[in-house]
Amino acid sequence: MTDSTCDLPAETARALGLRVVPLRVVIEGRTFLDGQDLDPEAVYDHQRRGGTVATAPAPQEAFETLYRELLATHDGVVSVHLSGELSDTVRHARAAAGALNAGERVHVIDSGLASLPLAEAALAARDALWRGGDAASAQAAVRRVGEEALAEFTVPTLEYLRRGGRLSRAQELVGNVLGLRPVLRFDGGRLRAVRRVKADDALRDILARLEERFGDEPVAVTVGHAGRDPIRLAELRAALGASRLNVARGRVQLLGPAIGAHVGPGTYGVMARPYEG
Template identity: 50%
Template sequence: MIAVVTDSTCDLPPAVLSDMGVHMLPLSVLLQDRPPLCEWNEVDPDEVYKRLQAGESVATRPVEARTFRECYRNLLTRYDAVVSVHLSSRISNTVQHARQAVVALNELDRIRVVDSGVSSVLLASAVLSAQRESTQGGDLVSVAQAAVDTLRDQYGEFTVPSLDYLRRGGRISPVQYAVGNLLDMRPILGFDSEGHLKALRRVRSGESARNILGTLYDRFGKDPVRVAVGLAGRDHQRLHELRRHMQRSGLNIRAGRTQLIGSVIGAHTGPGMFAFVAEPYDE
């Protein structure tokens, strides 16, 4: 049996991951008046969003190498091997720390670390694919390949309703912030082939959802797909609106899920950020 490990930026609740047999290691969230908190386990995303809205700064910290060592050492006493799938190495040192742990344990033949090159909803899709392959009896190579195949075949984009948090985090310049607000333009964000999160284009704020879904339709057409909707914040009305946009997109949807985007990703984008993701659906 192959163990599947991921980190908390896959933005799937710990209870859900545990029920599926996936092992999750949390990144840390640093609030102004508290010690480092484990994402999901010790801090709720809505608390982070509330503090951001109050003007507080929030920082994040990757999973430490020693945490990976302890996790891998324990799992290798119970599993044949481990596939460890994590957020892009271009935006976090988590993958680097995972690889350091593998070397320290001298277990290169039994642990495969996958740098997803993405995060959040996109990372979750890769983790779910790996776990399905593991449950079906896959070996180390096929479980890792299941994650890689999903990362290659899926596509997704993000956007934000407010530019304030990107400006505060230094991700856009004051000029870009001023012009964007003046013209009511918002960036459509996506990961490039090297794992960088970049602005792909800019659209009117009210057109973001339809624009992203149009891009997904251009890519997948009427082929059957598995879809996901992610939203930063427990805004049930907004989530319903996004699901309705997805249902009316023209995509041939065979399966889907919704996700609450967690504290680490939300700390850099702010509340209200949303994502649409699609991948080929295999029977």
Template identity: 40%
Template sequence: MPVAVATDSTAYLPADVVASYGIEVVPLYVVLAGHSGREGAEITPGDVARALTTRGQQVSTSRPTPGDFVAAYRRRLAEGADRVVSIHLSAELSSTCDAARLAAAQVGEHVVTVLDSRSAAMGTGFAVLAAARCAAEGGDADEVAAVAARTAARTRTFFVVDTLEHLRRGGRIGSAASLLGTALAVKPVLHVADGQVVPLERVRTSARALARLVQRAAEAAGGPGASLAVHHLAAPDRASKLAAELQRAVPGVRELFVSELGAAIGAHVGPGAVGVVVTPAEVGDRG
């Protein structure tokens, strides 16, 4: 029984990977200068970066509608899938997963399985990719959902932002935690824990923050066979440098993706943000 894999646009999987595995991507909406558009198709990361650096400009995001998901699920079923496994960013950060569950109830929960990755960006994306690979190998819906859940559970996400103000405004981090980034000009290193954005440590400079990202990623990899992703918003040079340092620090990397954050996540982290996502190899799969 063929299984289709779906996700939302915040997974930020490379376009060639999406095309190769036939992954269904349902876009979030980004509101910019009073105009609402679909992430990626109508509003780009560059649009968001420019808006966030313009005084008075505000950027907000909203989930796909349940109808968007219903249309996507029914399209894949009409194309021949028997089941759909739909994997999304943390419900602690967005109501996207709720919309997917409403759609699943309408289409049929015996047909559509919805999974909360408890993560974001490639923290979700690696779970989606693992699910798609399992489906391509003939796995049934239960197996596809299980491998996605296992992958999401062992994936770690670390990032640094130039300012916590965008996260605070968007309600993605508490006002008390936002003070971490203002006192004595410290640079907070953050991570995603239990589906939430949480401060991890404080360092004095941007260079030290990037060095800590590399150290944290190497520790999280735990050995050869890890998959890595580097994300950024309007900081390609910092992202390239981070990727090169990760290649040196982490042995036997299975794959490394570098991509710019899309509008929906970029609106909350702001220009200059860089991060790394680490999925260690499963025990028994390490070289």
């Protein structure tokens, strides 16, 4: 199982063999279950109108409920979650396992990731278990994704990073005057700006980094976008198709409300990792 910051809809995740614990999304004092109670577009529309969106970790009680349910029909649970540097969700998962005295039956893994790479890590853990592996092999699979995958994101506007306190107003102003946008990557469990590029060059720059990293090696690629923008998604697919990447498997995901709340509509990312067949 995993949590909703993997950005896989609950129904899709279940079809893939994953169960999802939702984080909480808070709008105008009302709390919603991420990925269940809200269409992401409603969150993005609220942000475009100037509204603020907050998030809260999945509570311990939610983990206890799902762990009980799964342990009634399974030998054990492997629970793969977003970075503990970004949220208390993984701490709540561990507290729930302790409260249930689950012992070796519940294995909680801090992936150090979120969004596209978290989904990939959870699926890698699933694959390890389906191949007959144990919890240690699932944890090794998660760690391997963190080491092998390269996922980079960028934003079309600095406004939402500034609203969320990740940029000052002065930094936003300078970035807009120069036309620069950050390229973000997970590092040490946090999403950090690794470089700044011209807004129009961001996608080309990200794909060039992926090409440099993987060469002609077959890769699994995932594209994520905050919002249902058919034109932008078509542009992302076309750019990927025109790249030198040897894409053996591709997937498109929408970024969910808990992630989108912090980066804003129009944010996109591309992730690649070696294709394992």
